[in-house]
Amino acid sequence: xxxxxxxxxxxxxxxxxxxxxxxxxxxxxxxxxxxxxxxxxxxxxxxxxxxxxxxxxxxxxxxxxxxxxxxxxxxxxxxxxxxxxxxxxxxxxxxxxxxxxxxxxxxxxxxxxxxxxxxxxxxxxxxxxxxxxxxxxxxxxxxxxxxxxxxxxxxxxxxxxxxxxxxxxxxxxxxxxxxxxxxxxxxxxxxxxxxxxxxxxxxxxxxxxxxxxxxxxxxxxxxxxxxxxxxxxxxxxxxxxxxxxxxxxxxxxxxxxxxxxxxxxxxxxxxxxxxxxxxxxxxxxxxxxxxxxxxxxxxxxxxxxxxxxxxxxxxxxxxxxxxxxxxxxxxxxxxxxxxxxxxxxxxxxxxxxxxxxxxxxxxxxxxxxxxxxxxxxxxxxxxxxxxxx
Numbered sequence: 165x166x167x168x169x170x171x172x173x174x175x176x177x178x179x180x181x182x183x184x185x186x187x188x189x190x191x192x193x194x195x196x197x198x199x200x201x202x203x204x205x206x207x208x209x210x211x212x213x214x215x216x217x218x219x220x221x222x223x224x225x226x227x228x229x230x231x232x233x234x235x236x237x238x239x240x241x242x243x244x245x246x247x248x249x250x251x252x253x254x255x256x257x258x259x260x261x262x263x264x265x266x267x268x269x270x271x272x273x274x275x276x277x278x279x280x281x282x283x284x285x286x287x288x289x290x291x292x293x294x295x296x297x298x299x300x301x302x303x304x305x306x307x308x309x310x311x312x313x314x315x316x317x318x319x320x321x322x323x324x325x326x327x328x329x330x331x332x333x334x335x336x337x338x339x340x341x342x343x344x345x346x347x348x349x350x351x352x353x354x355x356x357x358x359x360x361x362x363x364x365x366x367x368x369x370x371x372x373x374x375x376x377x378x379x380x381x382x383x384x385x386x387x388x389x390x391x392x393x394x395x396x397x398x399x400x401x402x403x404x405x406x407x408x409x410x411x412x413x414x415x416x417x418x419x420x421x422x423x424x425x426x427x428x429x430x431x432x433x434x435x436x437x438x439x440x441x442x443x444x445x446x447x448x449x450x451x452x453x454x455x456x457x458x459x460x461x462x463x464x465x466x467x468x469x470x471x472x473x474x475x476x477x478x479x480x481x482x483x484x485x486x487x488x489x490x491x492x493x494x495x496x497x498x499x500x501x502x503x504x505x506x507x508x509x510x511x512x513x514x515x516x517x518x519x520x521x522x523x524x525x526x527x528x529x530x531x532x533x534x535x536x537x538x539x540x541x542x543x544x545x546x547x548x549x550x551x552x553x
Contacts, residue, residue, distance in 0.1 A: 168198045168440065169549040170424070172415055175314075175321045176408040178359035184407040186431045189424035191411060193437045198544065203436035204520070204536055205257040207266035210250075212337030214243035215383070216325065218276050219335060220310045222283050232284060236277055256536065259503050268383075272337065275383040279335065286328060315369035319405050324363045325381075332363045333379045333387075340380045340388055356380055357390055361400040364392045421546035429455035438519045439536055440543050445486050445517070452488040459521035459529050461487035461494075462540070465514045469507050472498055478507050482516065489521075489529065496521070496529050504537045515540040 170192040176184065183191040193199040218239045225235040244263045251257040263269055287307060308327040314320070326333040336356065344351040360378030368374050374397075378390040414424055425443030429452045438444050438460055445462055453459065466481040479497030484490065496518065501508050510516075520534040531537075 166198065166544040167547050168193070168196050168544045169547050170196050170415065170421065171549040172412045173408060175319050176404050177320075178322050178362045178404075181362065181404040181407060182355045182358070184404075184411060187424075187426045187435065188407075188411045188414065189421055189426075189441065189443065190431075190435050190437060192415075192421075192424060193440075193546075199437060199440065201255060202440045202536075202538070202543065203256070204534055205251065205254065205260075205436075207251075207260050207263075208268055208337065210247040211266060211268055211272040214240065214247050215272050215276050215337050216335060217243040217246075219279060219283060219325070222280050223287055223309055225284075232280065233277075236280055240273060240276060259533065271383060279381065283326075286326075311370075313363075313366035313370045315366050316401065316405050319408055320362070320366065320401055322363055322366045324367070327367060327375065330373075330376045331379050332360060332367060332375045332377075333381055334360060334363065335381050337383050340382050352380065352388055352390055358400055360390055361392055361397040362404060364394075365397040365401040368394075368397070415548050418548070420548065433457055439517055439538055440546065442546060448486065448488050450488065450490055453490075454523065456488055458519060458532065458534060459487070459489045459523045460517075460519040461489050461521065461529070462515070462517045463487075465510060465512050465516060466493060467512050469499070469510055477501070478504075480507070480510075480516075482518075487517075489523070490527065494529060496531060499531055499535075499537065504531075504535075506539060506542070507537065510539065517543070 170189075173180075173192070173195055180191060180194070183194060193203075218236065221239055222235075225232065248263050251260055260266060307329075308324075310323055310325065311327075312321060312323050324332050325335045334356070340352060340356055341350040342353045343349075357378075360380070364375050364378060374394055375392070378392050380388045380390065382388075411424070421441075422443045425441065427441075427443045427447040432438060432441075432444055432448070432452075433456050435441070435444075444460070448460060461482065461484045463482045463484040463486070466483055469478040469480045471477070472479050477498030477500055479495055480499065481493060481495050483493050499507050516537060517540055518529075518535065518537045520532060520536055521529040522532045522535075524530060
């Protein structure tokens with residue numbers, strides 16, 4: 165059994181702030197060396213990363229040397245190749261196969277071409293970044309791309325996708341709307357609004373002027389404008405730094421991993437660190453069933469895994485003793501040994517954790533592409549590193 169060390173975090177960002185709002189332990193694990201080996205990645209997130217990488221490089225394209233289409237072919241292929249190589253090198257992520265099979269691949273490719281053409285048009289009418297601080301909006305540069313902005317003594321950082329004509333633009337590869345129960349209608353995701361507020365504050369601190377508004381640009385569909393009040397932006401920045409300080413102060417005070425966690429169905433639903441979280445398993449209850457991104461169970465193998473499908477898969481009989489599902493003896497199959505390699509070395513009495521199970525209408529648990537399985541004895545312990553890194 166190895167160890168994963170949680171270390172202090174020097175600076176937070178609009179993205180990390182949202183993780184911290186949900187769970188400080190999850191934020192720490194996202195920066196901890198070794199934790200990613202036990203976390204399953206997301207092909208949609210990889211496509212989003214490739215999408216952003218391509219758009220970041222568009223200003224470097226020389227139209228006299230190659231056409232935009234040819235440049236996009238090369239940039240997209242290179243960005244996707246990097247994501248595919250990283251996935252193949254990961255013990256869990258290699259299961260997702262070729263990029264063209266990733267959900268949303270062709271939509272992302274088509275969208276990056278559309279957004280790239282829009283960006284080329286915008287850049288053609290933009291003036292270069294002005295040196296030194298700018299104190300008036302009318303003197304602001306017409307377009308700034310992917311520049312690292314810093315505020316609050318270095319504790320708050322961010323890299324807006326685009327600052328143009330007095331507005332902050334954030335490219336989003338996921339849905340930007342969510343259903344608002346109170347208003348009974350779709351509304352911009354509050355997390356995205358908070359991120360735009362922090363970007364606007366960073367622009368003010370870096371350049372000395374407030375952008376008029378924020379703009380969310382999805383993979384498909386029209387842009388969505390978001391009004392941003394300076395008071396709200398300042399409050400958002402202060403709260404972001406306060407969360408960072410809270411995390412670091414807890415570590416300095418000797419808090420353990422469990423004390424950083426905020427276990428609940430909402431906080432744990434999309435967390436990729438359930439397998440190794442010391443707070444999830446003691447707190448998960450059957451009332452959580454259906455509220456996570458799949459069933460999560462911990463229990464003891466009643467018998468040695470049984471080969472099925474001519475030896476191409478295995479079935480296990482598990483006495484479920486913890487997690488989100490009913491405590492009972494259940495059979496889980498089929499488990500692919502090419503994906504779950506440890507299944508072939510397990511015997512009766514082994515204690516397992518399994519997450520990402522599909523829950524059938526009658527209550528049976530079926531493995532899916534996002535199912536993870538591990539012996540408890542093979543999982544790392546979490547420790548706290550006191551020295552700031």
